[in-house]
Amino acid sequence: MDLFSSVATAASLTLQGVLLLFLLRHLSRNYFIVFLYSLAYLLTNLVETVVRRQFGKASPLYARVYWTDEIILDLLLFLMVILLTYQATEGSVLRGPVGKMLLVVVLIAMALPFVFGSRPYFTNRWFDFASQILNFGGAVMNLGLWTALIGSKHKDAQLLAVSAGVGIAVTGQALYYGLRLLTVSPVFLNISEVINATTLIAGFAIWCWAFWPRERALPGQRHVATNP
Numbered sequence: 001m002d003l004f005s006s007v008a009t010a011a012s013l014t015l016q017g018v019l020l021l022f023l024l025r026h027l028s029r030n031y032f033i034v035f036l037y038s039l040a041y042l043l044t045n046l047v048e049t050v051v052r053r054q055f056g057k058a059s060p061l062y063a064r065v066y067w068t069d070e071i072i073l074d075l076l077l078f079l080m081v082i083l084l085t086y087q088a089t090e091g092s093v094l095r096g097p098v099g100k101m102l103l104v105v106v107l108i109a110m111a112l113p114f115v116f117g118s119r120p121y122f123t124n125r126w127f128d129f130a131s132q133i134l135n136f137g138g139a140v141m142n143l144g145l146w147t148a149l150i151g152s153k154h155k156d157a158q159l160l161a162v163s164a165g166v167g168i169a170v171t172g173q174a175l176y177y178g179l180r181l182l183t184v185s186p187v188f189l190n191i192s193e194v195i196n197a198t199t200l201i202a203g204f205a206i207w208c209w210a211f212w213p214r215e216r217a218l219p220g221q222r223h224v225a226t227n228p
Helices: 002-025 029-055 060-088 095-116 124-151 157-182 186-210 219-226
Strands: none
Touching: 002 029, 002 186, 029 060, 060 095, 060 124, 060 157, 095 124, 124 157, 157 186
């Protein structure tokens, strides 16, 4: 598992680095949350690496840094689904009501770990539950996003691809945290690690494809190509 974890981490960081470069070329307000997540992913992994090498993986400081980073990234993924769903309603008469509903969803998701999570707060088990809530909520909301996109008259292929990547990532992480809460079996814990890593890599790969720079022919060039 150590070799798999190292390879998976290297693949994830590489994909996030590539994605960050793509996003920087044409930074869009609509996808700023994707840029923010990508940047946060690289920075949090850098901080974790430094702390682990300085203080060791078993140190209390590393545990605090690790869980803080996980909550930040899970929260950004959840907010990404919310913002993309709101973006998908642009031009719709339902935009106002949907915006209010999404705000309520965010408030509920933020409150649930404190209402139903194990006490004391901010322990490993509490962080597991909080992350599961954010990722499960993101997976459910992503279904709503896909419904809105499929029902839209103007299909946005890029937004569809981004939402697909988000859906795979949050679903995989929800399964990961769910398995961690339900079992202590080393076999199932290893399976959860594989699910988490592979779904994240798949989601990141889809994002890279969605933002891959594509050449756009000029109108004159199209005219020459179609009328030689």
